[in-house]
Amino acid sequence: MKGLDFYIPAVVLVVAFTCRLPELIRHWRDPLVRAVSVLLLVASSVFLFAAPPTIGALNDLTGIPNFSAPLVYCILTAFSASCLLLLINWRGGPDERTRQLGRWCAGTYSTVIVALIALFALGDAPVERLRDFDTYYATTPFVREMILVYLLAHTVAAVVMTVLCRRWSLHVTGSLRSGLLLMVSGFILNLIFDAAKFTAVIARWTGNDLDFFSTSIAPPVASFSALLIGIGFVLPLLVQRLSVTWQTWVTYHRLGPLWRELRTVVPVGSRSVRISLWSPADLRVTQRVADIHDGFLHLDPYFDHVLRDRTRAAVLAAGADGRLAEATAEAAMVAAAVRARAADPEERIIGLADAYTSASSEGPRDLVGISLALRSPLVEDTRRRAASTESSTP
Known part of the structure; x- marks a missing residue:
């Protein structure tokens, strides 16, 4: 040998x-x-x-x-x-x-x-x-x-x-x-x-x-x-x-629906950091979370907390646990806020609400839960009602 x-x-x-x-x-x-x-x-x-x-x-x-x-x-x-x-x-x-x-x-x-x-x-x-x-x-x-x-x-x-x-x-x-x-x-x-x-x-x-x-x-x-x-x-x-790498990629993809929901609020071109194709998964997750929080900052004046509370109550009444109810309520509020923000191109509502503090004072959001809840029938119904309200506005 x-x-x-x-x-x-x-x-x-x-x-x-x-x-x-x-x-x-x-x-x-x-x-x-x-x-x-x-x-x-x-x-x-x-x-x-x-x-x-x-x-x-x-x-x-x-x-x-x-x-x-x-x-x-x-x-x-x-x-x-x-x-x-x-x-x-x-x-x-x-x-x-x-x-x-x-x-x-x-x-x-x-x-x-x-x-x-x-x-x-x-x-x-x-x-x-x-x-x-x-x-x-x-x-x-x-x-x-x-x-x-x-x-x-x-x-x-x-x-x-x-x-x-x-x-x-x-x-x-x-x-x-x-x-x-x-x-x-x-x-x-x-x-x-x-x-x-x-x-x-x-x-x-x-x-x-x-x-x-x-x-x-x-x-x-x-x-x-x-x-x-x-x-x-x-x-x-x-x-x-x-x-660890697999779980990081799973988190990255699970955040996708919420990230895409907010893309119209914070365009991709406005990012302060560019992520290359070869960037590691944890860096991609960090950037995606940062983009989502930027979107929340822009949407905060449009957040309807009454809608959130009403949706949470409806999910709890249907027998869901508190975590799912909270995520679904947040998702419905985000979906409605995206529609409201799109209906206000001149940003006339900006300044009428406290910036982000009102929405985050109850603690950090479950971003993955919110992202997955965007596919909920309740959230889809919120989108349809927001769209119909937008179309009926003169």
Whole structure:
């Protein structure tokens, strides 16, 4: 495969990191955003630097046989730490407690990384081994300890993550539960990876040869486990983001009838801010709400509060709840005001009523409810009566 089994997951993880890069730049101070981005970047680095072609190239470049071995072990240790850090920030809790756990985790695994480098420097590994470094040097002083330290650190992280994710999954539902169960599966595979490595190394200690556990079984298990862990971390965040975006677009479209009703009052060309075709949904909603409120400002002198009260009473009498009655009453008042405003091109009524304060003194309007209520038969009847009154006016 010439390293493709390593490079393909590395590329997938780099693409995922690139997709999150704009959010990382915008929200650099958010610990959760940083933790997710670091995890994706470190995970991709594990596969990139663990690929045999990369190992050989780095060894040749530095002139140090097996230079890549401690580098890969350090990156793998950093990956274990980043998983724990992400889970710590993901679960939340008191800020001081979260920071304390984060510092403890970072400090512990930083110490492990320093120990790996020191043990490699003290040991002697003159023969380059691209795929079987662990078993070839399993009995070499100091290098043996380096291999043992990285496997223990990786195993501890996998056990902790498996237990915590499993425990947390029992108390949540939906995409978060699915993501946690995927992570549990991924970390169980990590434990299988560690078991395969330990089996091969211990076999060498006892004079046996079970290298295939390390060279043939462990690498594909590691690749699949990283895929499951990555999906498990990203899935709840992606579903949450898509859900928020979807709800924002739903709100935008639900505001459409009310926005279009008021377009004749506040022409589109009078907007202070232009929205491009590529503007995000939340900005579009903000602009649409601003346009609607501008329309209300222009219509305020034409609002018939008696009509609103009468319509509310009629809807309540029909058995509707108070929220629907209020939205329908507001919609009827808006529809009648639009007609009244159209019948007064010279704006003779302006100044006869208090500007907007009278209409908004009872609290903020339910704009989405008003927009949906514009299709109510009562509102349609209000439009017809307003039109007939307008046509009968000399």
